[in-house]
Amino acid sequence: MLGLGAMGTALAGAWLTAGHPLTVWNRTAARADALAARGATVAATAADAVAANRLVVVCLLDDDSVDGTLAGVDLTGKDLVNLITGTPGQARARAAWAERRGARYLDGGIMAVPPMIGVPSAGPYVFYSGSPELFEEHRTALAVPAGTRYVGADAGYAALHDVALLSAMYGMFAGVAHAFALVRGEAVAPGDLAPLLGSWLTAMSGSVARTAEQLESGDYTGGVVSNLAMQVAGRATLLRTAEEHGVSTELLDPYFRLMERRLEIGSGDEDLTGVVDLLRR
Template sequence: MLSATSSPASEALSHSASVSVLGLGMMGSALAAAFLRAGHRVTVWNRTAAKSGPLVAQGALPADSPAAAIAASDLTVLCLLTNDQVQEVLDGVGAGIEGRTIANLTNGTPASARELSAQVEQRGATFLDGGIMAVPQMISGPHAYVFYSGDERAFATHRPTLAALGDTRYVGTDPGLAALYDIALLTGMYGMIVGVMQAFALARTENIPAGELSELLVPWIGAMLASVPEEARAIDADRHLTDVSSLTVNHAAIPNFLSAFRDQGVHPMFLEPLQEVLDQGLKAGHGADGLSRLATLFVR
């Protein structure tokens, strides 16, 4: 489904365009700075006007209102804290977005992206939703990329400008798809981080240094990640039988984890829900299946 990828920020150097950035938190400021480095004419706005100072010093043009910022460019990038704030900004501008392209790079849900898209289109503008797969320090670097979904023509038109932020990955005309990809990848990240933090918490109960445990965790987790493509193939084929570790085996093991956590005074919140899902899997007759079966059990 991924299509129309570009090379990173180097592609944008050969294009000059005007772009407005609304929202100058850590990520929004990084986006605006990347557009400036790529040679674009950048207009910025933030609710707290003082945050625009460093970017103005780099050549950005300050706007005194969202309406003025949107009017200054064909493309406006929004990077606010929540989509409720995006909604508030767009409601304040009203019909002032007509003829413009709104690219919302605020973290949100597929449903909110679809709702915003419908409202923007009703006001005579085009809409792109985006999911940023980078931290601010990575923006415009070789490993940064952004998922985009929504109006395909708008994406094609503004892709050279958006390439200043990193690789561009268009995932479809449904405006909710970028948020779905974003949340799916972040879910994997959070699962890993929470699991690692729970491991550190358990080790601390016996005064095992986190640095010592990390030297063991990194290669262990890396080895386990090597199985992800195989799990994906099992899910796509809906064939989950395994000769590695079945649901029955894991179902028998998880109570030991829960008991160990409780005995050591660590909350077992990370694995308690897994026990419930494994219970469900065995009741449904999937005991011989591997852990790839969880992908189907998580769906209500």
């Protein structure tokens, strides 16, 4: 295990709890002390850690950190699992880099925060992509800290899935921020709005499956509940309410502009799915 930040330490702890022999390395050596007390072997260098075992898991800060840590390290015959948060392009380049150095490669996208690791009931999982042989051979060990979801031999697909889900999450956070801003100056307690907002977002999540069905069929009018024309017309109320309450519309405006553009070139009977096509360059 290379890298003992909050996530790396959580992963290492889960493997130790499950009884897996583990060699760890971190640039700041003191971070390994607690794991050493639990039975981990602490390597003096990254090269020593890599030499200790066939399966090498990397959980460093970024792609540049991987370069710096593994520069000059012999990876021949190693199975390298890279759990940094990176882009699909970086993952594909790293896979080619690993192959040139004689290693099999698997990229991972962790869909969890450190406290969820090793707690199955919390629902943590990791997207994996790259060598199918590596994944199958080490599936059991990889599943110890979090569930595993293999998404393809293309090494970039784990990062692609990771970033797609995170992007949707930030879109949701934007909407939540706007909602709380609207009630901020009123006699409406945030704690009273929170359960209503949470249950509403959960109910609206059903649209995700419908969007996927429409994209796959090419028919954006199937199963429409609130059509594009109606929603474009309704945006005026949302914008005016924000103005009345002194709330910026900068989180809503970009999406509303896309809706308007889609209405100009599409059908008012469509769902909002056509916005996806406008985002493709």
